[in-house]
Amino acid sequence: MKLTSMTQDFVLHFGEMGSRWGINRTVGQIYALLFISSEPLNADDIVDQLGFSRSNVSMGLKELQAWNLVRLKHLPDDRRDYFHTPADIWEILRTLVEERKKREIDPTLSVLRELVMQQPSSPDETYAQQRMREMAGVIELVTDWYDDVKRLDTDRLAQLLSLGAKVQKILEMKDRLTLIPGLKRSRPARSAFGRSQTTNEGE
């Protein structure tokens, strides 16, 4: 591996984390290398720097493309494919969340929706369905929130994030304002599923 110690540490770390992130070592390292490279790299550059076989690099790049995490670029008078990661780190974050949602959440939500429609054939199944409904409920609440928030432009999103739980304060303020005309305390709509406990268990 022909990298300085700093970049090597970074690349190796991404290789190690790869399995936890649902990609393999090769793919993790290739991504890391592209991420910190100021210029786009072609497959042979990657082979030179990481020492994987040409075919492995080819498959790794294919997977990164399937994840939408790398962009293809062509240089004038050079027919080789060059790869790079988006300059905008926020675009990368959006892609990552989107792809993980697609792989890790959507299939389950779809199965839950089917199972919850079926006619239960025993008390056990009725209970199981109730649990599935609760699970589908939270997933829907979170993904609906995400679908909403992902439409915010980057500045607004960053603003929202850095506000953190202070949003809470603003919500209360809003509540108080909404309260002015009538007299009943306003309450946002509840989603369709129930909550077993109401208090915060903390960590």
Added chain:
Amino acid sequence: MKLTSMTQDFVLHFGEMGSRWGINRTVGQIYALLFISSEPLNADDIVDQLGFSRSNVSMGLKELQAWNLVRLKHLPDDRRDYFHTPADIWEILRTLVEERKKREIDPTLSVLRELVMQQPSSPDETYAQQRMREMAGVIELVTDWYDDVKRLDTDRLAQLLSLGAKVQKILEMKDRLTLIPGLKRSRPARSAFGRSQTTNEGE
């Protein structure tokens, strides 16, 4: 496997998704079974229902305990260990997020912080460090937000989520209010890292 078709579909799905979620088939199925069981189960119950070896179930339960996803319970006049998942689905969500953060994000943030402190030894390293700083910046923004939000009680959290991007509207309202005393448009504090693009690429 001694399950009705509905519960079997659920359990098998969790087994298949397991690898995408960073656990294995066995662990996924055991979790699914505990999740939809109205009563706590002991290891032999699980062996009976899923058909894995006793030792495999033991290891699976150990892993689920390491993830903090199952609770141990004892029944009177029975020395066997019984396992169940929390009744409160929100508690489960909190645990899941916390554990995944611990495994998938914290180690990387810690590596990034170290590398970003080092003295760059070339223009390439300076660029690489800049990228790492951007990455650390987003991760910090998101995890700080999370640390804040996780303290909300469940009702508040659900309220916040179901509000979605409408928070945006409220932020604008707040901005307008804050504006009253002075005349300059108020702007929330920016975090320390820069953003390359400002526009929203959308999905």
Added chain:
DNA sequence: CTCTAATTTCAGTATTTTCTGAAATTTCTA
């Protein structure tokens, strides 16, 4: 303390995933 039930550990095996080199295919150039 001894016996037994319950659980865990672990070495070996099975399975799955990753990786490679060679061959096939695609794409561009002349």
Added chain:
DNA sequence: TAGAAATTTCAGAAAATACTGAAATTAGAG
């Protein structure tokens, strides 16, 4: 359209992970 460069495919090897049964350990009951 022939030839060369670039890329992909794929069968088999290598490595990593999951799983099992047997043995060891732990924990409770008498």
